[in-house]
Amino acid sequence: MTENKLPILITIPHCSTFVPAELRRLMMLRDWQIHRMCDPFTDVIFDIPKAYVVKAKISRLVADLNRAPDDIESEAKLSTAGVVASIDIDGNPIYKTPPSMDMIMERVTNYHDTFHDKIDELKSNVKFLIDGHSMRSAGPSTRPDAGQQRADIVLGNRDYTTCSRHMTRKIMRFFEDRGFSVQINNPYKGAYLIGSHCSRKGLPGIQIEVNEKLFMNEKLHRPYKRKLQELRKTMGLLVKEIAEGIETSGNPKKSVAQSALF
Numbered sequence: 001m002t003e004n005k006l007p008i009l010i011t012i013p014h015c016s017t018f019v020p021a022e023l024r025r026l027m028m029l030r031d032w033q034i035h036r037m038c039d040p041f042t043d044v045i046f047d048i049p050k051a052y053v054v055k056a057k058i059s060r061l062v063a064d065l066n067r068a069p070d071d072i073e074s075e076a077k078l079s080t081a082g083v084v085a086s087i088d089i090d091g092n093p094i095y096k097t098p099p100s101m102d103m104i105m106e107r108v109t110n111y112h113d114t115f116h117d118k119i120d121e122l123k124s125n126v127k128f129l130i131d132g133h134s135m136r137s138a139g140p141s142t143r144p145d146a147g148q149q150r151a152d153i154v155l156g157n158r159d160y161t162t163c164s165r166h167m168t169r170k171i172m173r174f175f176e177d178r179g180f181s182v183q184i185n186n187p188y189k190g191a192y193l194i195g196s197h198c199s200r201k202g203l204p205g206i207q208i209e210v211n212e213k214l215f216m217n218e219k220l221h222r223p224y225k226r227k228l229q230e231l232r233k234t235m236g237l238l239v240k241e242i243a244e245g246i247e248t249s250g251n252p253k254k255s256v257a258q259s260a261l262f
Contacts, residue, residue: 006243008051009126011119011193013065014039014133016056023062026095029088032221037061037088039134041215041223045231046132046208051239052122056115061085061094063111066131066191072104083108089140119197127246129205130239131156131193137213145187152180152214156190156207162198163206170245171206174238 017038019027027034043055056065067083084104087093099107135154139145153175157163172182190207198205212218215227 004050005052005125006050006239007125007127007246008048008239008243009119009122009129010046010048010051010053010132010239011129012039012042012046012053012055012132013115013193014056014060015043017059018057019059019062026097026099027061028096029061029092029094033088033090033092034059034061036090036221039132040212040221041228042132042134042210044223044228045134045210045215046130046235047232048236048239050236050243051130052126054115054118054122058111061088063107065112065115066193068192068196069108069112071192072101083112087142089142091142116196123197123203126203128242129194129198129203130235130242131190131205131207132235133188133207133209134212134215135188135209137211137218139187143187150187150211151183152211153182154186154188154209154211155182155184156188156194156209157185158190158195159185160200162190162194162200163204164200167200167204168206171208171238171242174241175234178234 015038017035019034024034037060047053047055060066062084064083064085069083071082072084084099084107086095086098135150137150139148139150155168155171157168160168168184172184175182188207188209194205194207197203210231215231216223
């Protein structure tokens, strides 16, 4: 394996808060609101040295790397859903004047395409993908589960199209055995990233959402440093366990055992 890496790719598409100065001037949001739009500390939790890791370098407000590049805001009806959103997760308008189509497509080229090109470069080295996210402990006002408390861990496999039931339950049990509550595809099934790059018959993958109450004070937005490191260690153990399962199961296209695993 290249550089003694395990054949696991971890993507962290919402870890950054960086907004270029020329785009920041167009926004109505305060700095703390921009900061709140990231998945805080996922660049720590999912930064596993033995895995291949691809981290976002820009805020999801610049371009959401977990949305389709042609999911433009006019199609998303000025919602939080598009590759360049017009309102934040709490329903606040982002821009004084919404960006033009040319501006949106420029961001897609400069940021979105670059991130996904890097994933494509690494695919030949890996056999499983983990898409790392964090989520608020209760659903925000713009989500269908507004006000509802969420599980510690949410696993998303887009209704079992990116990862088999067997592998999903294996990961679920991994977390449950360590005392975490787990939901599958509720409230997050996974979005563009695993939808685009993963298939249970090709490169299997899963989205992992970690409840923010596990590692930070949500009101003050301050981390619990010890718990952050414990979660990072847990993710490292998960990566190792998945990799060992792959190695003992052989080639996924030829081995009956691997077919059962994935």
